[in-house]
Amino acid sequence: MTTAAGYNFGYLDENSKRMIRRALxxxxxxxxxxxxFGSREMPLPxxxxxxxxxxxxxxxxxxxxxxxxxxxxxxTTNAVSIRRFFAKVAGVAxxxxxxxxxxxxxxxxxxxxxxxEGQILVYQVPMPEPMFRLEPRLAETRKLHALADYSIMxxxxxxxxxxxxxxATSYNYPVMxxxxxxxxxxxxxxxxxxxxxxxxxxQLFGAGREKRIYAVPPYTKVRSLDFEDHPFQPIRxxxxxxxxxxxxxxxxxxxxxxxxxxxxxxxxxxYCGTRAAGQEAAE
Amino acid sequence: MTWALRTEHLDKSFVMHLQGGARMPVLAAVELExxxxxxxxxxxxxxxxxxxxxxxxxxxxxxxxxRILLRHADDxxxxxxxxxxxxxxxxxxxxxxxxxxxxxxxxxxxxDIVAEPMRAMGLGADAARxxxxxxxxxxxxxxxxxxxxxxxxxxxxQQRVNLARGFAPAFPVLLLDEPTASLxxxxxxxxxxxxxxxxxxxxxxxxxxxxxxxxxRVADRLFTVAAMxxxxxxx
Amino acid sequence: xxPLLAAQGLGLRFxxxxxxxxxxxxxxxxxxxxxxxxxxxGKTTLLRVLSGMMPPQAGRVLxxxxxxxxxxxxxxxxxALRRLHRSDWGFVYQNPxxxxxxxxxxxxxxGERLMAAGHRNxxxxxxxxxxxxxxxxxxxxxxxxxxxxxxxxMQQRLQIARTLVTSPxxxxxxxxxxxxxxxxxxxxxxxIRGLVAELDLAVLLVTHDISxxxxxxxxxxxxxxxxxxxxxxxxxxxxxxQHPYTQLLTTSVLSA
Numbered sequence: 189m190t191t192a193a194g195y196n197f198g199y200l201d202e203n204s205k206r207m208i209r210r211a212l213x214x215x216x217x218x219x220x221x222x223x224x225f226g227s228r229e230m231p232l233p234x235x236x237x238x239x240x241x242x243x244x245x246x247x248x249x250x251x252x253x254x255x256x257x258x259x260x261x262x263x264t265t266n267a268v269s270i271r272r273f274f275a276k277v278a279g280v281a282x283x284x285x286x287x288x289x290x291x292x293x294x295x296x297x298x299x300x301x302x303x304x305e306g307q308i309l310v311y312q313v314p315m316p317e318p319m320f321r322l323e324p325r326l327a328e329t330r331k332l333h334a335l336a337d338y339s340i341m342x343x344x345x346x347x348x349x350x351x352x353x354x355x356a357t358s359y360n361y362p363v364m365x366x367x368x369x370x371x372x373x374x375x376x377x378x379x380x381x382x383x384x385x386x387x388x389x390x391q392l393f394g395a396g397r398e399k400r401i402y403a404v405p406p407y408t409k410v411r412s413l414d415f416e417d418h419p420f421q422p423i424r425x426x427x428x429x430x431x432x433x434x435x436x437x438x439x440x441x442x443x444x445x446x447x448x449x450x451x452x453x454x455x456x457x458x459y460c461g462t463r464a465a466g467q468e469a470a471e
Numbered sequence: 472m473t474w475a476l477r478t479e480h481l482d483k484s485f486v487m488h489l490q491g492g493a494r495m496p497v498l499a500a501v502e503l504e505x506x507x508x509x510x511x512x513x514x515x516x517x518x519x520x521x522x523x524x525x526x527x528x529x530x531x532x533x534x535x536x537x538r539i540l541l542r543h544a545d546d547x548x549x550x551x552x553x554x555x556x557x558x559x560x561x562x563x564x565x566x567x568x569x570x571x572x573x574x575x576x577x578x579x580x581x582x583d584i585v586a587e588p589m590r591a592m593g594l595g596a597d598a599a600r601x602x603x604x605x606x607x608x609x610x611x612x613x614x615x616x617x618x619x620x621x622x623x624x625x626x627x628x629q630q631r632v633n634l635a636r637g638f639a640p641a642f643p644v645l646l647l648d649e650p651t652a653s654l655x656x657x658x659x660x661x662x663x664x665x666x667x668x669x670x671x672x673x674x675x676x677x678x679x680x681x682x683x684x685x686x687x688r689v690a691d692r693l694f695t696v697a698a699m700x701x702x703x704x705x706x
Numbered sequence: 707x708x709p710l711l712a713a714q715g716l717g718l719r720f721x722x723x724x725x726x727x728x729x730x731x732x733x734x735x736x737x738x739x740x741x742x743x744x745x746x747x748g749k750t751t752l753l754r755v756l757s758g759m760m761p762p763q764a765g766r767v768l769x770x771x772x773x774x775x776x777x778x779x780x781x782x783x784x785x786a787l788r789r790l791h792r793s794d795w796g797f798v799y800q801n802p803x804x805x806x807x808x809x810x811x812x813x814x815x816x817g818e819r820l821m822a823a824g825h826r827n828x829x830x831x832x833x834x835x836x837x838x839x840x841x842x843x844x845x846x847x848x849x850x851x852x853x854x855x856x857x858x859x860m861q862q863r864l865q866i867a868r869t870l871v872t873s874p875x876x877x878x879x880x881x882x883x884x885x886x887x888x889x890x891x892x893x894x895x896x897x898i899r900g901l902v903a904e905l906d907l908a909v910l911l912v913t914h915d916i917s918x919x920x921x922x923x924x925x926x927x928x929x930x931x932x933x934x935x936x937x938x939x940x941x942x943x944x945x946x947x948q949h950p951y952t953q954l955l956t957t958s959v960l961s962a
Binding site for chain 1: 784785788789792807810811813814817818819821822826827828829830831832849850
């Protein structure tokens with residue numbers, strides 16, 4: 189394992205990593221609470237995962253095995269770029285297998301395979317403030333968090349039900365963490381929300397442009413907001429994966445022609461590939 | 472207790488700041504005592520201050536000096552120096568006032584206007600409305616008027632609403648300002664009867680009656696309010 | 707028994723302008739107190755100070771909570787004050803736009819305080835909202851309408867419903883009938899009067915409209931240039947005004 193010459197291990201200097209780790213410790217100490225941090229200049233622009241990369245850079249060690257996914261796929265341009273970046277500046281081993289990774293950096297999905305104690309899931313977060321669309325003033329949302337007054341979120345859901353009969357949020361669905369803070373789980377599909385609840389792995393969230401870090405420690409209570417008489421329902425396309433036949437995983441819909449032809453494929457490439465390989469082996 | 476209401480050296484003058492601070496004395500050293508069950512009619516020339524005295528007794532006008540003593544809730548209170556909350560409490564339980572004019576509250580039905588003081592005393596809504604209806608009927612206000620707001624009533628009808636409102640709660644002390652001014656003979660008789668019943672209940676009544684015939688039928692004695700020299704003097 | 711709210715020695719200056727000068731006010735449960743005065747009298751400033759929105763430079767405001775505990779309003783942590791405004795207190799703004807969420811339906815506006823208080827049953831919240839719409843004389847069928855499509859009077863009534871839904875003991879009202887047509891004002895005042903009696907509300911009402919004060923208030927506080935010039939029973943102050951300014955005010959009122 190060698191790191192590129194001229195770069196500190198993990199790209200960031202040690203003081204920056206220390207600063208970020210302090211923020212991470214605070215975040216873990218107060219689950220769901222957004223901790224401000226000194227977001228550094230990274231070799232890619234805001235909006236491309238700089239927050240997640242800074243978190244990963246601060247916790248990664250030479251013995252870690254890194255997996256990077258983007259919308260569930262290991263093979264998109266961004267996932268590949270980030271994986272190569274860490275291979276270059278940290279010299280770590282990388283993998284596409286969820287079960288083999290010690291750190292998984294993700295954009296907008298939670299892996300289908302259940303995570304274990306000792307694994308860390310790093311989420312890339314565009315907008316850490318769950319109430320941003322309803323109340324854009326950060327000074328105000330900070331007060332609301334301090335007061336634990338999340339009524340505007342409930343109002344939004346009330347309006348959804350009044351207008352359409354159901355809650356209209358299907359991704360970035362807000363959750364209550366440890367019965368105290370309202371948190372944005374990042375733009376993961378609401379289908380993934382139940383996975384956050386009492387997850388054995390540590391979940392870290394980094395927003396580079398907004399300069400916030402938050403965390404959900406292992407085995408923490410995470411509950412999606414809802415009403416008693418309109419309980420939370422994870423949403424998933426009613427389809428079967430064309431590659432592995434799964435009816436449980438989250439599916440991407442792919443348009444195949446201009447005559448309405450379409451197919452569904454697992455969004456999680458590792459899950460799909462593992463299942464398909466398992467079936468082949470069985471045959 | 473030999474008296475229900477008495478004044479001690481009651482003074483009232485008005486200072487008209489918009490007329491250069493001119494001071495107009497109306498009442499001076501009024502000593503009035505009213506016993507339970509007694510009806511005292513205020514007498515005096517027009518403008519002598521009879522209505523003013525009545526309004527002072529209700530707390531509507533502030534006394535310039537002296538005391539206005541009242542038996543209220545097993546205690547003796549001085550209305551002249553009582554704070555606003557106490558005056559309201561006194562008006563709720565002890566002291567009633569039938570004014571000459573009905574200040575109309577838009578949209579509230581007559582029955583509820585009459586029932587309101589009884590409700591304030593603690594009477595239930597149904598009981599209050601029943602008593603209100605009975606009294607209105609006695610005053611020859613037919614049932615179909617009870618659900619209407621009194622804004623469109625004639626002067627005589629509005630006065631009868633006032634009367635019902637004032638008599639229904641059976642206050643221990645009742646002040647009447649020209650109670651029969653706009654009434655016909657039949658209704659005047661009803662008012663005389665109501666006053667009589669109130670007296671028999673032990674109500675102390677102070678009234679201004681322009682109608683001397685009514686006055687002579689109800690008053691146990693006259694109390695003359697002396698006219699003062701009203702020439703405003705500069706202070 | 708102590709007052710719900712008591713202020714003593716309030717003083718506040720904006721630069722060289724005296725907004726409040728040694729002002730004392732009390733309000734007791736179930737009582738309506740009107741603060742009247744002309745523009746610049748300090749009445750709106752007084753309302754802001756009494757409701758905790760603006761700290762005075764002198765004096766203090768004491769609040770008595772439902773358990774009887776006394777608190778100095780400006781020594782309370784902001785979090786406690788904000789909670790107070792959501793539960794035990796209400797504030798009706800002069801312009802309903804300041805007191806409503808215009809982009810949220812009427813039902814959502816009323817339901818907000820309920821949801822803030824922890825209500826989590828959609829059907830139940832909706833039922834309470836519909837009930838309150840009826841109480842403020844808005845057709846419950848308009849529960850999903852946005853307030854920006856309501857008339858001014860309806861917006862004001864919605865604001866009142868939104869404020870009263872959690873049964874506050876004290877409601878501050880800043881010129882609640884300002885900007886409304888006369889007939890609409892009469893209806894609104896009458897509705898407020900009914901609700902006050904029914905709910906045993908204490909109301910601190912700022913108005914320049916003397917006849918509104920006479921209709922609604924038990925006590926009246928007259929302000930001029932930051933000072934309280936006269937205060938007392940409403941009918942006494944309006945029928946037998948003592949202070950020159952009060953006499954001026956009462957004789958200036960045009961009666962129809």
